[in-house]
Each structure stands twice: as C-alpha cells, then as structure tokens.
C-alpha cells in the first residue's frame with residue numbers, strides 16, 4: 001500500500017465494513033507498519049480491496065481491517081490479501097495472527113476458518129453499536145514434531161504409562177549431513193552360513 005492509495009482504501013473500508021473509519025485511521029496503520037498493509041487492484045489499477053494489519057506485543061499481529069468491494073468478491077482478492085499478510089508476518093518473525101469479527105458475520109467467520117483461523121474467545125459488546133465479536137487466532141510458529149492425534153493419545157494414557165519415548169509418533173529422525181553409514185549388523189557381523197552343501 002502506498003500513500004496515494006489511502007483515499008481509495010478509506011472509501012472501500014467505509015463502504016464494506018459496518019463501522020465508520022476516519023481517513024487518518026488508514027494513514028495511522030501505514031505509518032506504524034508499512035510492510036503490514038496491502039491493497040488488491042483490478043487490471044486498471046483501481047483498488048478493490050485492502051487489508052490493514054497491526055503489530056501487537058508478544059510476537060502477535062492483527063488483521064485489523066479487511067474488506068473487498070462487493071462487486072469484486074469471490075475472485076480470490078480476499079484470500080490473496082490474507083496470504084500476503086501471512087507472508088509479511090512470517091518474514092517479521094510474528095508467531096500468531098489474530099482478528100476480531102462480528103458473531104453475526106457468518107461468511108466472514110467461515111472465510112477465516114477455512115484459512116486456518118479458530119475462534120479463541122467471545123467478546124461481548126465489542127463493537128460500537130453493542131454487537132458481540134469473536135476473536136480468531138492462527139498460529140504461525142511452534143511447529144510440533146508430534147501430530148495432534150498422537151498428542152491426544154499421549155495425554156489420554158494413564159500417567160504411569162506416559163514414561164518412555166513416544167514411539168508411535170512419526171517423529172522426524174535427524175542425522176548429520178553426508179553419506180549414510182552402513183547399518184550395524186547383528187550376530188557380531190558374521191554372516192550366517194548357508195546350510196546347503
């Protein structure tokens with residue numbers, strides 16, 4: 001997003017989101033984190049969608065505003081904006097994205113859910129008109145070597161059985177770079193004699 005896009009972004013946000021935003025709001029986002037602001041344009045260069053992001057403490061970032069013009073929806077602009085933002089977060093070392101969405105915005109909630117976000121809490125009276133919101137989060141880091149199913153099975157085990165290695169996990173095995181060493185043979189390396197004469 002460039003300074004020259006601010007007026008068009010301001011118009012898109014106010015036409016497509018329920019709350020009113022002053023033009024300074026977009027300028028504020030651009031000033032605080034230029035790499036976290038994106039626009040989607042059509043072939044003529046007209047802005048048809050925008051995403052304003054904010055850096056939060058604790059290695060988090062927020063999708064603060066996201067809207068696509070009603071005539072340009074369903075063509076991938078919203079997904080592309082979110083993808084670009086996700087990439088910017090990863091490049092900036094952000095570990096978690098979060099956002100707030102009206103509980104009544106079923107399409108918006110589904111849009112985010114399909115793109116990796118989950119509802120973390122309900123926010124009563126979150127909006128200016130008293131409307132409730134959901135906070136949705138998407139974790140970008142903390143990749144676990146254990147699959148979710150495996151983690152569940154592990155925690156369901158009785159405590160006395162939790163010792164030892166989680167052998168059922170498909171844990172990646174690490175080895176130093178270079179050619180593989182030949183496997184150690186059993187039976188002290190001696191080959192079995194053939195019984196045939």
Ligand SMILES: CC(C)(COP(=O)(O)OP(=O)(O)OC[C@H]1O[C@@H](n2cnc3c(N)ncnc32)[C@H](O)[C@@H]1OP(=O)(O)O)[C@@H](O)C(=O)NCCC(=O)NCCS
Pocket residue numbers: 016017065066067068069072073074075076077078079080100101102105107108110111114
């Ligand atoms: C949510 C929003 C940003 C998505 O933008 P978009 O450009 O339509 O997004 P995409 O085209 O990438 O995907 C939209 C999904 O809706 C489907 N869709 C099809 N036609 C559609 C249409 N006319 N309008 C909206 N969505 C449509 C798409 O197939 C896609 O489905 P999928 O999730 O199975 O892939 C946009 O709908 C919007 O601005 N909504 C109003 C503001 C809003 O709710 N913002 C988010 C909450 S703050």
